[in-house]
Amino acid sequence: MGAEFNDYLPVVLTVLLAGGLAVLLLGLSAVVGKKARGAPVRDTPYECGMPILSEAHTRFSVKFYLVAMLFILFDIEVVFLYPFAVVFDDLPASLIFVEMLVFLAILFAGWIFIVKKGVLRWQKEE
Amino acid sequence: MEIQIAHYLVVAGILFAVGLTGVVVRRNAIVILMCLELMLNAANLALVAFSRVHRDMQGQVFVFFAITVAAAEAAVMLAIIIAVYRQRQTVNVDEMDLMQG
Amino acid sequence: MEPILAAAGAGHAVAFYAMAALAVASAVLMMTQRNPVACVLWLVVCFVGLAGLFVTLEAYFLAVIQVLVYAGAIMVLFLFVIMLLNLRPEDLKAVALPRIPLVGVVAALLLLAAVVTVISASRPYFGMSVAGILAEVGPTKDSVRDIGLPLFRDWLLPFEATSILLLAAIVGAVALTKRKV
Numbered sequence: 001m002g003a004e005f006n007d008y009l010p011v012v013l014t015v016l017l018a019g020g021l022a023v024l025l026l027g028l029s030a031v032v033g034k035k036a037r038g039a040p041v042r043d044t045p046y047e048c049g050m051p052i053l054s055e056a057h058t059r060f061s062v063k064f065y066l067v068a069m070l071f072i073l074f075d076i077e078v079v080f081l082y083p084f085a086v087v088f089d090d091l092p093a094s095l096i097f098v099e100m101l102v103f104l105a106i107l108f109a110g111w112i113f114i115v116k117k118g119v120l121r122w123q124k125e126e
Numbered sequence: 127m128e129i130q131i132a133h134y135l136v137v138a139g140i141l142f143a144v145g146l147t148g149v150v151v152r153r154n155a156i157v158i159l160m161c162l163e164l165m166l167n168a169a170n171l172a173l174v175a176f177s178r179v180h181r182d183m184q185g186q187v188f189v190f191f192a193i194t195v196a197a198a199e200a201a202v203m204l205a206i207i208i209a210v211y212r213q214r215q216t217v218n219v220d221e222m223d224l225m226q227g
Numbered sequence: 228m229e230p231i232l233a234a235a236g237a238g239h240a241v242a243f244y245a246m247a248a249l250a251v252a253s254a255v256l257m258m259t260q261r262n263p264v265a266c267v268l269w270l271v272v273c274f275v276g277l278a279g280l281f282v283t284l285e286a287y288f289l290a291v292i293q294v295l296v297y298a299g300a301i302m303v304l305f306l307f308v309i310m311l312l313n314l315r316p317e318d319l320k321a322v323a324l325p326r327i328p329l330v331g332v333v334a335a336l337l338l339l340a341a342v343v344t345v346i347s348a349s350r351p352y353f354g355m356s357v358a359g360i361l362a363e364v365g366p367t368k369d370s371v372r373d374i375g376l377p378l379f380r381d382w383l384l385p386f387e388a389t390s391i392l393l394l395a396a397i398v399g400a401v402a403l404t405k406r407k408v
Binding site: 184 | 239255263267277284285292304339356360363370373377385397
């Protein structure tokens with residue numbers, strides 16, 4: 001590595017700047033800001049002046065999990081497409097193209113399954 | 127001061143040991159799954175280090191596959207945890223004893 | 228640009244120790260945190276440290292995948308599930324204490340011993356200088372091509388099997404979590 005380590009100086013600087021800004025802002029608000037003593041209503045989150053209706057920790061619908069899970073599995077698929085695009089010219093096109101077509105066809109079957117099952121439908125079906 | 131392959135292997139070993147300790151010690155199924163992910167990553171680090179030792183990129187291809195498998199595994203394991211939570215209202219592995227004789 | 232570190236290997240060593248310390252410290256914090264959300268966030272830090280270690284081994288593509296897929300996507304899935312299950316503080320207390328602390332410590336010590344044995348068995352590679360290997364191989368110009376060529380040439384079957392694995396994961400996760408299928 002050696003001299004190329006200098007190439008990472010911008011990355012290091014970015015991390016330092018981002019971390020420093022977070023520490024600075026949190027530290028400033030802790031030092032400069034006043035603690036609301038004796039008035040518990042001041043510690044409540046601000047909801048346009050309305051009384052708080054519910055906790056922030058409400059339960060989420062399982063649909064959020066399903067969408068996130070499907071995103072990750074198809075995200076992995078795209079990760080495979082990236083080296084595919086880079087090496088496309090280095091290998092015989094008949095081999096690599098058919099290879100990727102089979103890969104995509106199998107995952108497309110998964111997509112058809114998802115659509116048929118109505119996983120991505122957000123309205124109530126019943 | 128020079129970094130040797132052994133340095134990477136020691137780091138991988140420590141991370142694997144931390145992950146295994148977490149799997150044994152923790153009770154929250156989600157945290158146990160996270161410790162498993164940590165163990166997988168420790169193995170990945172060792173694989174990349176050895177791919178450098180042998181000057182062979184196949185080791186990095188293994189890591190690529192391992193990350194893919196880890197994603198699929200995490201998706202299904204979390205689905206199982208959700209399904210169990212619906213049945214038992216718990217993620218505590220000590221309470222998941224339905225199959226105990 | 229003037230070299231900020233004079234010695235050739237010094238930058239490598241500094242980067243290695245920084246990233247290794249980050250990964251190990253955040254792994255230990257992850258294991259000991261009571262709140263699962265804190266565990267997830269420490270594991271993200273640990274994965275960033277591991278990505279840094281990949282960079283010091285010049286496995287750039289894997290480092291990017293590690294941050295994008297692992298720290299970025301898979302950990303978000305964990306956060307989703309934790310919010311979905313909506314664990315109340317009393318649940319957290321119930322799951323926080325170690326089952327049998329002594330067993331865990333003994334298991335960890337045994338495992339550490341096993342790891343040391345494995346490492347000493349690979350003694351021929353032990354003293355190899357990473358900077359020396361990297362200098363011998365030459366600068367990594369295209370780490371995506373380095374992985375892509377063996378992937379699409381020598382690993383056809385595993386590559387196609389991966390798509391079936393992903394398909395199985397899709398079907399399995401949908402079947403397990405969707406209420407009325």
